[in-house]
Amino acid sequence: xxARADGRDTRWADHRVQRRRELVESTLRAIRKHGAxxxxxxxATEAGTSKTVIYRHFGxxxxxxxxxxxxxxDFILEDLRASVGWDDPDDLATLVADLVHAxxxxxxxxxxxxxxxxxxxxxxxxxxxxxxxxxxxxxxxxVGDVLRRYGHAEATAATWGHxxxxxxxxATDEWLAAGMPxxxxxxxxxxAHLFAPAFAAHQPATSGIS
Numbered sequence: 001x002x003a004r005a006d007g008r009d010t011r012w013a014d015h016r017v018q019r020r021r022e023l024v025e026s027t028l029r030a031i032r033k034h035g036a037x038x039x040x041x042x043x044a045t046e047a048g049t050s051k052t053v054i055y056r057h058f059g060x061x062x063x064x065x066x067x068x069x070x071x072x073x074d075f076i077l078e079d080l081r082a083s084v085g086w087d088d089p090d091d092l093a094t095l096v097a098d099l100v101h102a103x104x105x106x107x108x109x110x111x112x113x114x115x116x117x118x119x120x121x122x123x124x125x126x127x128x129x130x131x132x133x134x135x136x137x138x139x140x141x142x143v144g145d146v147l148r149r150y151g152h153a154e155a156t157a158a159t160w161g162h163x164x165x166x167x168x169x170x171a172t173d174e175w176l177a178a179g180m181p182x183x184x185x186x187x188x189x190x191x192a193h194l195f196a197p198a199f200a201a202h203q204p205a206t207s208g209i210s
Contacts, residue, residue, distance in 0.1 A: 002012075005207060009180060013050060015179050016057065016076060017087075019057060020057050020058070020067065022047070022055055023047055023054055023058070023064070023067075024064075024067050024068055024071050026043065026046045026047035026048075026092040027043050027046070027047070027064060028068065028071070028113060029046050030042050030043045030045075030046035030047075031068075031112050031113055031116045032112055032113065033046065033099050033108075034111070035112050035115075036112050036113075036116040036119055036130070037119075037121050038116070038117035038121065038209075039120035039121075040054070040061060040122070041149075043064075045104035049098065056078060060124075060125075061122040061123065061124055062122065062123050062124060062125055062127065065120060065121075065122040065123050066127075066131060068116070069117055069131040069132065069135075070115070070131070071133070072113060072114075072117055073135045073138075075106075076106055077135075077138065077139070078101070078134065078141075079102060079106055079137075080099070080102050080139065080142075081099065083101075083105075084098040084099050084102055085098055085103035086142065086146055090187055091199075092147070092150065092195075092196075092199040093193075093195065095143075095146060095190075095192060096164065096192045096195050096196075097189065097191070097192035099143065099164075099165075099168060099190045100168050100171075100184075100187065100188040100191045100192065101170075101188040102124075102187065103168055103172060104172060104175070104184040104188065105184055107172055107175075107176055108180060108184060111176060111180070115176070117132060118132055118173065136162075136165050136169055137162065139165045139166040140158075140161045140163075140164070140166070141158075141161065141162075143160075143164055143165055144157045144158045144160065144161025144162065145157070145161070146161075147161055152202075156202075160198075164195065167191070168191065170199055171187065171191060175187060
């Protein structure tokens with residue numbers, strides 16, 4: 001293959017990546033405009049293209065859904081990294097409050113996007129792996145890492161980390177389903193108060209971030 005052909009291939013691959021990114025952004029705009037139950041016709045209209053073109057880039061409806069979830073997951077993880085004191089929290093109760101507050105804040109700012117992710121309106125076939133569960137596992141591992149660095153045994157840290165994130169997700173889903181009736185500060189404080197006694201009663205022999 002000639003260098004010129006290689007260059008064309010590279011430009012085409014870059015174009016496809018950029019086009020996929022644009023179509024995902026258009027889908028996010030359509031969700032915000034039409035709600036979590038948005039349909040492919042509305043997405044295509046927002047993107048200024050046809051459903052056929054969208055399917056060409058993502059394979060099918062489920063492929064588009066997975067691409068949107070991947071984009072949302074990256075955004076959530078980036079925001080949590082910036083908002084939560086992972087490296088040196090004052091104490092574990094503060095870490096919990098920061099985590100809950102950041103998670104709720106994300107949902108509060110973009111509730112239809114969150115509803116779209118958890119309700120899977122475009123998925124019309126079984127998925128190999130649930131991407132939403134995959135996201136909570138990634139966050140759970142991060143929390144477990146902090147607990148382990150505080151001195152908790154690895155198994156305990158993993159159990160508490162994933163359990164805490166599962167609790168936060170369940171509380172968030174119920175809060176959203178109820179119409180977000182309470183202030184995020186109040187809900188974050190409730191969760192932190194629930195877990196604080198457990199952290200206080202099970203202080204490891206050596207604590208502190210290493």
